[in-house]
Amino acid sequence: MRIGIVCPYSWDVPGGVQFHIRDLAEHLIKLGHEVSVLAPADDETPLPPYVVSAGRAVPVPYNGSVARLNFGFLSAARVRRWLHDGGFDVIHIHEPTSPSLGLLACWAAQGPIVATFHTSNPRSRAMIAAYPILQPALEKIRARIAVSEYARRTLVEHLGGDAVVIPNGVDVDFFATAEAEPKWQSEGARSTALDGVPRPGGTIGFIGRIDEPRKGLPALMRALPKIIAERPDTRLLVAGKGDEKEAVEALPEHLRGQVEFLGMVSDRDKARLLRSVDLYVAPNTGGESFGIILVEAMSAGAPVLASDLDAFRQVLDGGAAGELFPVEDADALAAAAVRLLGDPKRLAELRELGSRHVRRFDWSTVGADILSVYETVTEGATAVATDERVGLRARLGLARD
CATH class of the missing domain: 3.40.50.2000 (Glycogen Phosphorylase B;)
Incomplete structure (x- = not known):
């Protein structure tokens, strides 16, 4: 044809x-x-x-x-x-x-x-x-x-x-078979997986245009101090194009070192990033008809925490394949992230649920x-x-x- x-x-x-x-x-x-x-x-x-x-x-x-x-x-x-x-x-x-x-x-x-x-x-x-x-x-x-x-x-x-x-x-296998990048993993990721003991940190991932408000990075930045207060070794990895200095302006200066900007990444590095994080956060504020990044994250085995947008809820099977928080509610985002990062069993459950659900895409x-x-x-x-x-x-x- x-x-x-x-x-x-x-x-x-x-x-x-x-x-x-x-x-x-x-x-x-x-x-x-x-x-x-x-x-x-x-x-x-x-x-x-x-x-x-x-x-x-x-x-x-x-x-x-x-x-x-x-x-x-x-x-x-x-x-x-x-x-x-x-x-x-x-x-x-x-x-x-x-x-x-x-x-x-x-x-x-x-x-x-x-x-x-x-x-x-x-x-x-x-x-x-x-x-x-x-x-x-x-x-x-x-x-x-x-x-x-x-x-x-x-x-x-x-x-x-x-x-x-x-x-x-989505090419599910492309993401599912990507290799994690050790430099992007949290220090305790491997040992936590072995003994089930939570570590005082974790790696959070965000992928999207930094200077596009509806992608929601400001809400994540507002939540980050509360997350770090409970889990001091938490890092945030941000992949996307935009003004990096402006993105961290609202953060206290002593916390800015815990945010790492990766710029635009290749498809290969995006897959490796999603394989490496402990939690993928999608804090979008609206205007989404689907949510392809959620599908990619689940394909890579990343537990997903997303804004409770209609489209995101549908992609996440009504919230069964990932967790949701109220749109633009930084306090709720922080509370959910702290709870999940401290609960290896729940993270493992979300990985399994997401990996099964994503095959339909x-x-x-x-x-x-x-x-x-x-x-x-x-x-x-x-x-x-x-x-x-x-x-x-x-x-x-x-x-x-």
């Missing part, structure tokens, strides 16, 4: 949607399918052979974050060229309602179109206001996928229609579900073609191209 996948966000700046698309493409290629991914990217960005650049993206505030999007007449022309040259049996558009390549591809294409909705935003006025512009594109979509029940709910409430829920995928399952959707829309259908009826100007109500 020839499959075209459209990524709305810049390939230069890693994020959950980009990782999902990358892993999906590579999974499909391993199965023998021909895959091309169209994505925004700077000219100097090294790209995998299956990615086609649609040009540079620009940063735009979107869904409580800053997304790097690609939109305009030049981008529309590149989309049409990619569609014309691709000869695709099906195209899979991610986030077709964002002002980027996905929406342009929906307007430009006709034929078997599948769309995945990642966004969870129950109060999106912008999406409601934009519905008249979005409607012609949405009507072309033959099958809709939502990455979670909350993304599905956003779609139903704002745009109508429905979607099948297929979660983001492996690409062997998720990929098969997505392929089933592709087969449904392509059965008896002609290949994808460009829709020559109207161009971008007409779609925006400006004029016929």
